[in-house]
Amino acid sequence: MTINISATLVLDTSGEYCPMPVVKAKLAIDSLSPGDVLEVIATDPGSWSDFPGWANTTGNKLLEAIEEDGKFVFYLEKA
Amino acid sequence: MTTAAERANLSSVIDPEVFQRLHLEAHKATDIKRVALVASKGTLDMAYPPLILATTAAAMGMEVGIFFTFYGLDILNKKKLSSLKVSPIANPAAPMPVPNILGMIPGGTWAATFVMKRMMSAQRMPTVPQLLDTCKQFDVKLIGCTTTMAVMGVSREDLIDGVDLGGAATFLEYAAKAQVTLFV
Numbered sequence: 001m002t003i004n005i006s007a008t009l010v011l012d013t014s015g016e017y018c019p020m021p022v023v024k025a026k027l028a029i030d031s032l033s034p035g036d037v038l039e040v041i042a043t044d045p046g047s048w049s050d051f052p053g054w055a056n057t058t059g060n061k062l063l064e065a066i067e068e069d070g071k072f073v074f075y076l077e078k079a
Numbered sequence: 080m081t082t083a084a085e086r087a088n089l090s091s092v093i094d095p096e097v098f099q100r101l102h103l104e105a106h107k108a109t110d111i112k113r114v115a116l117v118a119s120k121g122t123l124d125m126a127y128p129p130l131i132l133a134t135t136a137a138a139m140g141m142e143v144g145i146f147f148t149f150y151g152l153d154i155l156n157k158k159k160l161s162s163l164k165v166s167p168i169a170n171p172a173a174p175m176p177v178p179n180i181l182g183m184i185p186g187g188t189w190a191a192t193f194v195m196k197r198m199m200s201a202q203r204m205p206t207v208p209q210l211l212d213t214c215k216q217f218d219v220k221l222i223g224c225t226t227t228m229a230v231m232g233v234s235r236e237d238l239i240d241g242v243d244l245g246g247a248a249t250f251l252e253y254a255a256k257a258q259v260t261l262f263v
Contacts, residue, residue, distance in 0.1 A: 015202075016202075016203050018135065019131045019135040022135055054139055057112070057141070
């Protein structure tokens with residue numbers, strides 16, 4: 001599946017479990033400017049519900065979430 | 080509480096744009112959630128839950144404080160935090176699948192700790208010192224219990240840097256303003 005969103009920064013957390021994907025996403029998004037898009041790749045199944053929750057709480061916008069071949073990809077726009 | 084009429088009156092004296100901005104700021108200020116955790120256990124397995132919750136909550140933009148009391152104070156103890164252990168005794172869910180009685184032989188705790196640490200690193204889990212570093216990086220408030228320090232003979236110098244000291248009232252004052260409070 002192709003997605004028409006261009007990410008400013010890509011963060012690959014493959015093989016890591018809670019809390020690391022969310023902790024690393026926080027550090028990564030802190031380095032971006034509002035409107036920039038962070039792409040997060042994760043393999044922890046919990047991240048499927050963690051990232052929507054993280055986006056809701058932080059105010060960053062979850063543009064798209066894709067599940068493909070055991071990988072989860074999230075596109076997050078910095079608020 | 081202001082009534083709708085008072086609000087209408089207020090917005091007629093204040094510039095609507097300024098009013099709107101003040102309104103947004105006021106709501107933003109109260110929107111920061113606070114998490115207050117108690118870490119009361121000093122085993123390897125029980126050090127993880129408060130540290131994982133704290134780092135995650137901070138990563139979600141929440142304000143976090145952990146009160147380290149009783150054995151939980153070991154998590155802040157420079158000499159102990161890297162060598163926290165998990166015991167197989169009275170723990171049927173221990174990582175070493177042996178009958179409980181064998182957990183009592185010398186080396187049982189060492190073996191269970193070794194196995195758990197190996198399982199954790201195989202899944203690239205951060206260590207306790209690494210999680211504490213992340214806590215500090217995210218400005219998590221670490222409160223060491225002074226009563227525990229006195230009872231266990233722990234001095235300020237035994238604890239890692241960046242720890243605040245306090246008692247139950249310190250924690251409760253902090254927790255009274257929290258939306259999430261958990262005892263671990």
